[in-house]
Structure formats: structure tokens, C-alpha cells
Amino acid sequence: MGLVLGLLGKRYEAEKVYRHCASLDSKGLKDPKVHETTRISALFNMGRLYADEGNYREAVKIYHEAIKRMPPYYQPQSLFNMMGEAYFKMGSFVNAENWYRAALRSKPDHIPAHLTYAKTAYEMGTSGRS
Numbered sequence: 001m002g003l004v005l006g007l008l009g010k011r012y013e014a015e016k017v018y019r020h021c022a023s024l025d026s027k028g029l030k031d032p033k034v035h036e037t038t039r040i041s042a043l044f045n046m047g048r049l050y051a052d053e054g055n056y057r058e059a060v061k062i063y064h065e066a067i068k069r070m071p072p073y074y075q076p077q078s079l080f081n082m083m084g085e086a087y088f089k090m091g092s093f094v095n096a097e098n099w100y101r102a103a104l105r106s107k108p109d110h111i112p113a114h115l116t117y118a119k120t121a122y123e124m125g126t127s128g129r130s
Helices: 002-007 011-023 032-052 056-069 077-089 093-106 111-124
Strands: none
Touching: 002 032, 011 032, 032 056, 032 077, 056 077, 077 093, 077 111, 093 111
């Protein structure tokens, strides 16, 4: 629902849906792992909502919240890559590089992280390393 609201340009409503999803309690659920993963995905999508409108500082804040709440079984590569992209857009290339590396440590064949890391290395003048 949050994705649809965001696509319709209803950012405030989308943010409310994501916040609500991220705060739902998993007690008594049949599959709490799926629910926990969904909660982190809601924060991921809320961060993307901010990034898509150019509010990278808020996106980074939300991504950090997702990382802090992330269960050990969550696959973090996309979240780490989006964090790197937000830092890249803010001109913080060293932070971006660190998050791209984290994405690649968690999933070495994550193509988006390879691409964004190469773009950052080029901007930093270190493209021979990527």
C-alpha cells in the first residue's frame, strides 16, 4: 500500500503506512521472521521515498534505523547499497564506498552494489580498485 501511495505522489500517506508497518508487534504471529523482515522492508521503502524526493539526510536516518532494527537473518545488501547511494548523492564518497563494500561483503554478487561502487570509485579517482 505504501508503494502505491508513493507512486501516486501521496508521500505523507505512504510514510504513515510505512511507519505503521514498521511498528507492528510480531507477538503471537505464525511466522515472526517474515514479519520482522517486512518491518525492515517498510523502513527500506520509506528511506527510498525520501531519497526519491532528494531528501538524502532523512533517507540515511531511516536506513540507519532499519539497520539498527535488522534481525540477523535479514539479507542487508540492498539496504546497505541504498545507504551508499544516499551518501553518494550527498557527496560523502568515503561513506558511500564503505556502505557499498558492506553490501558486497554481505552478498558478493550483488550487481547494483558493484555498479554504484564503480561509479563512486570513478568520482573519487580510484576506479582502478573497483
